[in-house]
Amino acid sequence: MSQDDHQLRVSKIRDGTVIDHVTAGHALTVLAILGIDGSGEETVSVAMNVPSGETGHKDIVKVEGRELSQDEVDVLSLIAPAATINIVREYEVVEKSRVDRPTAVVGVLSCPNANCISAAREPIESRFSVLADGVRCAYCETILREDLADHIDVG
Amino acid sequence: MQHDHVLSTKQFSRGEIEALLDRAAEIDADPGAVADRHAGTLLGLLFFEPSTRTKMSFEAAIKRLGGNVVDMGPVGASSVEKGETLADTVRVVEGYADALVLRHPSEGAARMASEFVSVPVVNAGDGAGQHPTQTLLDLYTIRERVGLTDITIGIMGDLKYGRTVHSLAEALTRFDVSQHFISPESLSLPANVRYDLHESGARVREHTDLEPVLPELDVLYVTRIQRERFPDENEYRAVAGEFGIGRKTLSVADDDLAIMHPLPRVDEVAPQIDSTSHAQYFEQAHNGVPVRMALLDTLLS
Numbered sequence: 001m002s003q004d005d006h007q008l009r010v011s012k013i014r015d016g017t018v019i020d021h022v023t024a025g026h027a028l029t030v031l032a033i034l035g036i037d038g039s040g041e042e043t044v045s046v047a048m049n050v051p052s053g054e055t056g057h058k059d060i061v062k063v064e065g066r067e068l069s070q071d072e073v074d075v076l077s078l079i080a081p082a083a084t085i086n087i088v089r090e091y092e093v094v095e096k097s098r099v100d101r102p103t104a105v106v107g108v109l110s111c112p113n114a115n116c117i118s119a120a121r122e123p124i125e126s127r128f129s130v131l132a133d134g135v136r137c138a139y140c141e142t143i144l145r146e147d148l149a150d151h152i153d154v155g
Numbered sequence: 156m157q158h159d160h161v162l163s164t165k166q167f168s169r170g171e172i173e174a175l176l177d178r179a180a181e182i183d184a185d186p187g188a189v190a191d192r193h194a195g196t197l198l199g200l201l202f203f204e205p206s207t208r209t210k211m212s213f214e215a216a217i218k219r220l221g222g223n224v225v226d227m228g229p230v231g232a233s234s235v236e237k238g239e240t241l242a243d244t245v246r247v248v249e250g251y252a253d254a255l256v257l258r259h260p261s262e263g264a265a266r267m268a269s270e271f272v273s274v275p276v277v278n279a280g281d282g283a284g285q286h287p288t289q290t291l292l293d294l295y296t297i298r299e300r301v302g303l304t305d306i307t308i309g310i311m312g313d314l315k316y317g318r319t320v321h322s323l324a325e326a327l328t329r330f331d332v333s334q335h336f337i338s339p340e341s342l343s344l345p346a347n348v349r350y351d352l353h354e355s356g357a358r359v360r361e362h363t364d365l366e367p368v369l370p371e372l373d374v375l376y377v378t379r380i381q382r383e384r385f386p387d388e389n390e391y392r393a394v395a396g397e398f399g400i401g402r403k404t405l406s407v408a409d410d411d412l413a414i415m416h417p418l419p420r421v422d423e424v425a426p427q428i429d430s431t432s433h434a435q436y437f438e439q440a441h442n443g444v445p446v447r448m449a450l451l452d453t454l455l456s
Contacts, residue, residue: 115261115282115283117262117266117281118263118267119261120261121240122267124242124270137263139262139263139267140263140282141262141284141347142262142346
């Protein structure tokens with residue numbers, strides 16, 4: 001599958017961010033994490049389960065008119081560790097980077113421990129530190145290793 | 156000790172623990188010397204769960220330092236019943252007290268409270284999380300009885316939900332101690348505690364049967380297995396019987412074995428043990444006052 005084929009599926013954008021190599025099936029979660037729900041002015045294109053030589057299948061997310069910061073995208077590394085971030089200006093990729101694992105994730109995941117104070121009706125955001133192989137709740141210390149996408153809670 | 160709050164035993168280095176235990180020993184030897192040390196200090200007690208020992212020993216500790224308490228009282232008689240958040244409650248009570256002692260049924264409650272107030276918060280038990288001040292008195296008791304160097308300790312009972320177990324296990328990794336954990340499989344250590352023990356490089360083994368390991372132990376720390384952790388009464392009775400201690404159980408134990416228990420006990424330690432030299436649990440409970448005096452003195456000074 002060449003780059004040109006992708007362009008046929010989802011057209012080139014003039015200015016904005018292309019998130020490529022998203023784990024197949026997770027594009028909508030990526031949008032949720034980024035807080036993009038269609039209510040803003042950005043034009044958003046999503047391609048899901050696109051055949052890809054590297055990972056078999058992948059998703060692609062294109063957000064026009066918005067350049068995402070590294071902090072914004074690093075949290076994506078938890079569910080899409082292979083994702084690449086392309087910043088596009090005037091149809092050219094001016095910056096290409098991979099997502100890095102952040103040291104902490106705030107307000108994105110909900111604690112799987114129902115008895116955690118962060119799951120109670122309190123005025124706090126969830127907070128997790130990032131371990132080598134999972135994340136850990138800053139309040140109750142529960143470790144979450146698998147199915148992180150199931151615990152994404154971005155209202 | 157450079158801490159604003161006491162939330163978990165993980166925050167303490169070995170040196171800090173030893174300094175606190177030394178201070179507790181000084182106070183224990185001459186409590187009169189500190190009788191007015193914190194005159195005028197008010198300790199706010201917020202116990203969202205029932206407590207006898209912890210609450211009374213904190214109250215005794217601050218009073219023996221010359222201070223006093225303001226007590227939220229039972230939850231049923233407080234604004235919590237009206238739906239107030241914990242974050243609001245602690246922000247109100249910090250205006251009445253110089254430090255807060257909090258027991259709460261949710262894990263992480265004390266940590267959250269500490270983020271909302273500027274007075275010291277002491278975690279007096281957060282759900283199935285931590286109970287760091289119990290651990291300090293446990294360590295004090297162990298040190299007095301057998302020392303904290305080159306010893307083998309067995310920790311038995313409800314290791315999954317037992318907050319005293321979680322705090323003690325993590326604190327013991329600071330010392331030259333081999334730890335054996337004995338429990339039914341369904342109540343074995345939670346993943347986060349196991350992770351910390353592994354990361355610390357502690358000498359740790361897990362068992363489902365006490366007998367093979369009992370002869371090696373210098374200390375056996377027994378915790379209560381709660382009825383509500385089991386689907387039915389029969390299963391509870393079977394497990395509680397298997398993980399209880401009677402005279403017969405101790406036939407293979409070392410003569411100097413110390414038996415500890417954070418109390419309250421139900422059937423885990425038979426009353427016949429009380430009069431033997433193994434029984435350390437009442438002394439352990441008494442140590443709560445000098446240890447909490449040392450902690451409060453350090454935190455409030």
